[in-house]
Amino acid sequence: MQLIKPKSNNAYTLHKVQVLINQSFYRMKTSKILFLLFISIAILIPAETIFAQAWGYNNNRVAVSFDGNSAADNQYKWPTGDPDDWGALAASCAIMAKLGLQDKLVHCSYNNFIDAPPGPDNKNQLKISADGSIARWGFNKEAFFDVTKQLKESRSHLANEMGKSTASNPLYFMHAGLSEFIYQVVEEVIANGNIEALNHVYLLSHSKFNENEIRRDYHRTWADIQKLCGNRIKYKKIKDQNDKGNPNNLWHSKEDFSVWYWMRDHKDPNINWMYTRVQAHTLNHADISDCGMFYYLLVGDDNGSPEKFKTFIGEGIPSTYNNSDLATKEEEKLIIIEAEKFSLKANWKINKDTIASNGKYIEFTGSNLYKAPNHDNTISYNFKIDTPGNYTVKWFMRQPEGERGTDKGNDAWIYFSNNKGFADNTALEHYEKFYGRSTDDFVLNGTAEIHDLGHKWLTAKFNKPGEYTINISGRSSKLQIDNIILFKGITIDEASKKTKLNKSL
Known part of the structure; x- marks a missing residue:
């Protein structure tokens, strides 16, 4: 035998x-x-x-278009895009790479909010995920497109892939972004005389938001696409891949990152990198829900979970990654500012707790000051920078029991003197809200909420060595802060580990 x-x-x-x-x-x-x-x-x-593929899929061509634009679109009610795609793109590519299907991904466009502005490459979160997946797992870089910068090219490329579809060579399309881009692609397919090829295009969805949301009045929905193509495109909608109330089910565990720590602790460094893409979410949510469509189609399961994904990834993914493929790593640097080192006054108090760094933390005991900072409650700290660069700003904070709701015990006003704080490339010239969420422990997080820009990670940019000042002002009553950290050249998880090992300033 x-x-x-x-x-x-x-x-x-x-x-x-x-x-x-x-x-x-x-x-x-x-x-x-x-x-x-x-x-x-x-x-x-x-x-x-050993997996059972779904919906008749048999190692056929796959295409996908993500939204998730990270540049602000101030003409729309929600300026920023859906940051779940930032991690979902990497996770989706990981699923294909694990199965050796890199050559089957014939089109991957991203930032597909039509009319939204492009952003700089170094802040373009989907480009970071796309480029990282290409370098690590050997995808064809010619199949990847940033719609904000390559609308015509990406539209024509996908139209060509749809237009050559036949019964023996179907195209499976993952609907991971809004519908206007796909509408324009289908228009081009029809204009090219290939409307009958759409009978062999299979569109998979899980989100009524992606199907129906429009960002401009003239934009079209999935229903418009169906009408345009005469219902030729095959359509299947699996259940919504979000289950926010149950972190152990599906692909959105909200603020609970612990179910994904297996990525962080994996022996394959490229799986560690995938965890950093999950962490990139601006709302501090562990949400990669769009990759659930890939898991369904290629693995045959529309009820994935962090534990199932862990089993699926197993020992890791064969990698094409070489250090020469990516830019030289930025010099690592971590600055730890113990909160009790601030010059405290007014309603800021030092408390003791054995789980806090050095056994101490500070708490704002004043009333809520949501509209604007009261500088009677502004505290400052001067620190030195010997290695210039762009530093990510986070804190270890805690909401005391009874103060764990939205805008309860979870935020402060923050400002770096001389406008050294930035959200993307926008200098922050005054105090901005800085917030997080916690349970019983001090948790590393911190996201700025900027008027007209939305939720952004905070960066401090120091062009030269010298002394700089960070200012904190009370906003939410009962907020507790253990320490504030600034880091560059390392991931947030590496910064967390190093904070616990390094001596404070």
Whole structure:
């Protein structure tokens, strides 16, 4: 008997295994040989590589278009895009790479909010995820497009992929962004005389938001696309891949990152990198929900979870990553400012707790000051910078029990003197809200909420060595701060670990 060994990186479907067993059964003469057959298959085919693909998919072409624009679109009611795509793009590519299907991803566009402005490459969160996936897992870089900068090219590229679809060569499209971009693509397919090819395009969705939301009055929805193509495009909608109330189910665990720590602690450094893309979410949410469509189509399960994803990734993903593929790593630097080192006054008090760094933390005991800072409650600290650069700003904070709601015990006003604080490339010239969420422990987080810009990570930019000043003013009563950290050249998780090991200023 000759067994068929699956290719090292390809999913070997349950259907094919069953066919092999059935064929072998009729050749077998004894139960002993049949038993050996099952043992041999178990050895040759690792459990994590046996998956049943869904919706008729059989290693066909795959295309996807994400939204998630990180540059502010101030003409729209929500200036920033949906940051779940920042981690979802990396996770989706990881799913394909784990199965050895990199060559099947024929189109991946991102930032597909039509009429939204482009952002600088170094702050373009989806470009960071796309470029990282290409470098690490060997995807074709020619298949990736930033719609804000390459609208014509990305539209024509996807129209070409749709337009060449046939019964034997269908295209499976993941609807991970709004519909206007796809409407324009379908218009181009029809203009090219390829409308009948749309009978062999399969569009998979999980989100009524992606299907129906418009950012300009003239934009179109999925219903408009169906009408335009005469319902030729095949359509399937799986259940919403968010279950915010249950962190152990599906792909959105809200503020609970612990269910994804296996990425952070994985021995494969590229899985560690994927965790940093999950962390990039501006609202401090662990949300990669759009990758649930890839998990459904390629693995056959529309009820994924962090634990299932962990099992699926297994020992890691074969990598094409080489240090020369990416820019030289920025010099690492971490600055830790213990909160009790601030010059306290008015309603700021020092308290003691053994779980706090050095056993001390500060608390704002005054009343809520949501409209504007009261400088009687503004405290400051001067610190030195010996290595210039752009530093991410975070804090270890805690909301005391009974103060764990929105705008309760969770935020302060913050300002770096001489306008050294930035949200993207916008200098912050006055105090801005800085907030987080916690449970019983001091938690590392911190996101700025900027008028007209929305929720942004805070960066402090220091062009030269010298002494600088950070200012904190009371906003939410009962807020507790253990320390504030500034870091560059390392991930937020590395900064967290180093904070616990380093001596404070």
